[in-house]
Amino acid sequence: MKTLIVSTNGKLDVIEIEKPEITSKQALIKTICCGICGTDATIVNRTFKGFEEEHYPLMLGHEGVGEVVEIGEDVTSFQKGDIVILPFTPPIDCQGQLLNSGWGSFSEYGIVDDIAAYDRNEIPEAAFAQKKLPDFVDKYEAPVLVTLREVLSSIKYFNIQPTDAIIVYGSGPVAMTFVKLLNLLGVKEITSIVRSEKKQALMEEFGASSVINSSTTDIKEQVFKQHPSGVKFVLDAVGSEKIMNEAIGLLKDRGEILCYGVPKVNSMLLNWDDAPYNWKLNFQQMPYKEEEGECHEQIMDWVLEGKLKLRDFISDFYSFEDILTAFQDYLDGKTFKKVIVKY
Numbered sequence: 001m002k003t004l005i006v007s008t009n010g011k012l013d014v015i016e017i018e019k020p021e022i023t024s025k026q027a028l029i030k031t032i033c034c035g036i037c038g039t040d041a042t043i044v045n046r047t048f049k050g051f052e053e054e055h056y057p058l059m060l061g062h063e064g065v066g067e068v069v070e071i072g073e074d075v076t077s078f079q080k081g082d083i084v085i086l087p088f089t090p091p092i093d094c095q096g097q098l099l100n101s102g103w104g105s106f107s108e109y110g111i112v113d114d115i116a117a118y119d120r121n122e123i124p125e126a127a128f129a130q131k132k133l134p135d136f137v138d139k140y141e142a143p144v145l146v147t148l149r150e151v152l153s154s155i156k157y158f159n160i161q162p163t164d165a166i167i168v169y170g171s172g173p174v175a176m177t178f179v180k181l182l183n184l185l186g187v188k189e190i191t192s193i194v195r196s197e198k199k200q201a202l203m204e205e206f207g208a209s210s211v212i213n214s215s216t217t218d219i220k221e222q223v224f225k226q227h228p229s230g231v232k233f234v235l236d237a238v239g240s241e242k243i244m245n246e247a248i249g250l251l252k253d254r255g256e257i258l259c260y261g262v263p264k265v266n267s268m269l270l271n272w273d274d275a276p277y278n279w280k281l282n283f284q285q286m287p288y289k290e291e292e293g294e295c296h297e298q299i300m301d302w303v304l305e306g307k308l309k310l311r312d313f314i315s316d317f318y319s320f321e322d323i324l325t326a327f328q329d330y331l332d333g334k335t336f337k338k339v340i341v342k343y
Helices: 038-044 125-129 144-158 173-184 197-205 219-226 241-248 289-294 296-304 320-331
Strands: 002-006 012-016 026-036 064-071 083-085 092-094 097-101 109-113 165-169 189-194 210-213 231-236 251-259 279-283 314-319 338-342
Touching: 002 320, 012 320, 026 083, 026 144, 026 320, 038 320, 064 109, 109 125, 125 289, 144 173, 144 289, 144 296, 144 338, 165 173, 165 241, 173 189, 173 197, 189 197, 189 219, 197 210, 210 219, 231 241, 241 251, 289 296, 314 320, 320 338
Parallel strands: 165 189, 165 231, 189 210, 231 251, 251 279, 314 338
Antiparallel strands: 002 012, 026 064, 026 109, 026 338, 064 083, 092 097
16 A cells, blocks of 8 residues: 655655554545545654654655445444544555554554553553544545544543633634634633734634734734733744743733644743733643543534534645645645645
8 A cells, every 4th residue: 555654754654564453443444535634744844852863764644534445343333334533544564664653544544443452451542532424524625524523522631611811822623623613612702813904814713702813903902902911822823932932921810821832843942021920831732532532422412503614724736646745735834724645
């Protein structure tokens, strides 16, 4: 099968490898599509925490959707023909060398584990979020569900309540998702920080109650006009030292900076001269798959009810033959919503 890999020098390439082999508790998945995520870009740039030089080359992708084509003898939760979300491709021998996996969903085949086939203490973490999709979900739009579920699980982890005021920095797919889901959860005061009129219109469309264009407006002045004592939460959906330093000065006492975006470096200098005396910094860089899985039904309900339209989160579709172009366009900032590669 073909798979997308990134080498030690950050070069992307498509190579041919063997299909993964399943155990009796797994199902083999033929990939239908996979979304490009900011995590992929960070791995390509070799700055994602935990992926050291010795882990490269590795297979990319973690927002996959595919069709079940083979099941192990102990599998009861999946049948051939089912459309499922979140197949991964494990490390595999490639010409006598181990090819590691950055989840590996940009491969023609992947694997899901059947949670029902395992004892509770043996369940692989990914299995909690590997789900059969209902017929009303468009299979080519389904990679968006990964981001939606991860973000909803993070909102619950951050314990953001409807009465809380929150500022969201960023205007990419993650920021859009936070704003949309916070709105659906009844949060009334959602301020979005963007850098252009185009992004301002976009975040208003997704449900921000107010938008500050940082290219034309003083952020701190505008925030304190709206919230004289500061805000409870400032969310960094980018992963930026500059944003976090700005955020510190916008907090109310015992306010909290929420960092969901993946920083491009693993250290930064924070200046809290303008901070309240009491504040928190909360990093959420790897949402738990069990918590993500617990959010699946809520997201499905919102999709069925028409409250979430997956196509609204998508910029472009590319064929797998054009995957290198898709990544280059994404890395060059030519796309501003989710990019999906179709097989």
